[in-house]
Amino acid sequence: MPELFQSVVNGVLLGGLYASIAIGLSIVFGVMRLVNLAHGDLLILAGYAGLLLATCFGISPLAGLVVIVPLLFIAGFGLQKHLFNRTMRQGPEPPLLTALGLSIVIQNTLLVLFTPDARFLSTDLSVQTVRITDSVVVSAVYLLGFLSGLGIIILLHAFLRGTALGIAIRASSDDEQTARLMGIDTYETYAYAAGIAAATAGVAGIVMGMTFTFYPSSGPQYLIIAFGVVVIGGMGSMLGTLTGGILLGLAQLVGGNLLGPGYQLLCGYAVLFAVLIMRPQGIFGGKVHD
Amino acid sequence: MILCVAVSATLPFWASRYWSLLFLMFFLYLALAQAWNLLGGYSGLVSLGQQSFIGLGGYTVAVLSVYYGVPIWFCLPIAGVVAGMFGLVISGPLFRMRGEYFAVASWIVSESLSILFSNWAYVGYGSGMFIKPAYSLSLTQMYYAGLCVAVAAVITVCGVLTSKTGLGLMAACDNETAAGIAGVDVTRCRLYSFLVSALLTGVAAGLLYSYQVFIQPYKAFGIEWTVRIVFIVVIGGIGSIEGPIIGAAILVCLQQYFSDYPSAGLLLMGLTAMLCMLLAPRGIAGLIREKTGLELFPIRYG
Numbered sequence: 030m031p032e033l034f035q036s037v038v039n040g041v042l043l044g045g046l047y048a049s050i051a052i053g054l055s056i057v058f059g060v061m062r063l064v065n066l067a068h069g070d071l072l073i074l075a076g077y078a079g080l081l082l083a084t085c086f087g088i089s090p091l092a093g094l095v096v097i098v099p100l101l102f103i104a105g106f107g108l109q110k111h112l113f114n115r116t117m118r119q120g121p122e123p124p125l126l127t128a129l130g131l132s133i134v135i136q137n138t139l140l141v142l143f144t145p146d147a148r149f150l151s152t153d154l155s156v157q158t159v160r161i162t163d164s165v166v167v168s169a170v171y172l173l174g175f176l177s178g179l180g181i182i183i184l185l186h187a188f189l190r191g192t193a194l195g196i197a198i199r200a201s202s203d204d205e206q207t208a209r210l211m212g213i214d215t216y217e218t219y220a221y222a223a224g225i226a227a228a229t230a231g232v233a234g235i236v237m238g239m240t241f242t243f244y245p246s247s248g249p250q251y252l253i254i255a256f257g258v259v260v261i262g263g264m265g266s267m268l269g270t271l272t273g274g275i276l277l278g279l280a281q282l283v284g285g286n287l288l289g290p291g292y293q294l295l296c297g298y299a300v301l302f303a304v305l306i307m308r309p310q311g312i313f314g315g316k317v318h319d
Numbered sequence: 320m321i322l323c324v325a326v327s328a329t330l331p332f333w334a335s336r337y338w339s340l341l342f343l344m345f346f347l348y349l350a351l352a353q354a355w356n357l358l359g360g361y362s363g364l365v366s367l368g369q370q371s372f373i374g375l376g377g378y379t380v381a382v383l384s385v386y387y388g389v390p391i392w393f394c395l396p397i398a399g400v401v402a403g404m405f406g407l408v409i410s411g412p413l414f415r416m417r418g419e420y421f422a423v424a425s426w427i428v429s430e431s432l433s434i435l436f437s438n439w440a441y442v443g444y445g446s447g448m449f450i451k452p453a454y455s456l457s458l459t460q461m462y463y464a465g466l467c468v469a470v471a472a473v474i475t476v477c478g479v480l481t482s483k484t485g486l487g488l489m490a491a492c493d494n495e496t497a498a499g500i501a502g503v504d505v506t507r508c509r510l511y512s513f514l515v516s517a518l519l520t521g522v523a524a525g526l527l528y529s530y531q532v533f534i535q536p537y538k539a540f541g542i543e544w545t546v547r548i549v550f551i552v553v554i555g556g557i558g559s560i561e562g563p564i565i566g567a568a569i570l571v572c573l574q575q576y577f578s579d580y581p582s583a584g585l586l587l588m589g590l591t592a593m594l595c596m597l598l599a600p601r602g603i604a605g606l607i608r609e610k611t612g613l614e615l616f617p618i619r620y621g
């Protein structure tokens with residue numbers, strides 16, 4: 030029983046990390062109806078950037094966030110403005126295929142630059158644990174992941190409600206034409222949204238790098254996780270993303286506990302598929318897409 | 320076109336093994352790409368999950384020939400049928416989704432298959448299976464099989480697209496509601512093309528793994544297949560029959576040229592695909608068509 034409880038606690042904490050990974054995808058998909066297939070790779074890119082900072086300059090990954098987050102924001106902004114905005118005008122398929130191309134480019138660039146060895150961002154936190162009760166111990170990085178997910182979501186929620194840019198983003202996602210009529214440059218807004226999404230990927234990537242080992246090819250698996258969170262939790266809802274993350278984390282770890290570690294990912298996929306079939310808008314999703 | 324086929328039919332007699340091999344890969348990639356193009360270029364179903372059928376086709380050949388002693392040549396059509404049946408099963412949940420959801424869901428299906436096969440003792444878990452009976456096949460036999468598969472793929476795709484189902488598909492791509500009002504059963508047309516695509520992919524994959532004699536879940540159900548297929552179609556020309564032909568030729572050449580540096584090759588392909596989407600959305604076939612008006616197969620969409 031305590032073993033199961035340990036899985037539950039870990040699942041919830043992992044869910045927070047998953048939510049922080051997914052929030053960027055959720056923003057891009059919610060605002061622009063674009064599944065950024067390269068989102069997972071942006072995460073890994075941030076991880077490698079953190080690695081570079083740590084090995085070349087001796088900067089701890091968390092401190093390196095100061096550099097990484099703005100860099101990724103600029104990258105996301107630039108990619109949206111110059112690449113995706115142009116292909117979006119051609120229909121729904123070209124952006125998807127362009128994102129696939131981008132994903133491959135990022136993966137192989139990292140492969141060439143950093144070799145296929147497994148990497149890890151080790152810090153003092155990597156081996157620390159926090160004891161909750163007599164039998165339940167959580168690793169500090171899992172707790173960090175959960176708190177970062179929570180923090181990002183709260184920040185973004187405030188941003189989207191409180192600032193002019195945030196309101197512009199929500200308006201562009203609700204009704205593009207009317208937003209334009211109200212004087213909002215929707216394509217510029219999309220670029221900002223993509224920048225923000227990339228910035229969250231930066232934070233999530235560093236935390237991910239501190240929690241798991243990563244390879245240049247690790248991107249797609251995180252993309253699927255992010256997609257799962259967005260589908261389960263529903264789009265357009267911050268609470269939904271957090272809930273979706275927690276549910277997916279629980280499904281994976283509890284399922285892995287019950288069926289065996291080899292089936293961990295499969296349990297997550299099964300839950301995802303079930304939600305896709307039964308309630309595609311997710312638990313908190315408002316809009317029904319198509 | 321017929322001249323080309325006739326010439327390539329005589330190839331093994333005057334060209335070296337290396338060229339036979341190259342052309343075999345070209346034929347197989349061509350078949351895979353035509354199958355994807357049928358879905359993505361003409362039916363509006365961008366599938367990122369073709370590797371489900373590739374893996375299933377390959378494993379069917381492996382299991383049937385190793386465990387049941389079925390001759391490889393019989394395994395190939397059965398591989399297609401198995402892939403088609405799986406397509407039928409999975410089409411139920413998949414067809415409830417559209418666009419991006421369909422794309423990623425199809426990918427998740429193949430990832431799930433990868434995990435299932437990695438944990439299955441019958442197929443050797445994650446370490447895979449050796450397809451020993453395939454050792455007895457000669458390259459020349461496989462070459463001709465590949466030629467047949469490629470020609471069959473092109474003929475099948477052309478056949479589907481010039482039939483009423485094909486016209487219905489293209490109409491549905493333009494405007495689904497209008498097509499429905501005009502009497503097109505959109506779901507049935509899409510299902511039909513999905514099954515045909517699955518069948519073609521299964522057969523091509525069966526032959527491919529007969530050549531490779533080794534199959535592993537991670538690679539067989541890996542996204543790399545879809546990446547290569549998508550690049551073939553995007554660079555060659557989406558929504559045209561010549562596109563995959565051109566694209567498959569380019570892919571095989573690039574793979575040979577970059578065989579020592581596969582990552583650089585993939586990198587180049589990714590960049591080219593992105594540039595194509597920006598500058599030449601209809602691919603090389605589209606460019607040729609615009610500049611010269613030359614069209615080998617006058618079936619195109621978009």
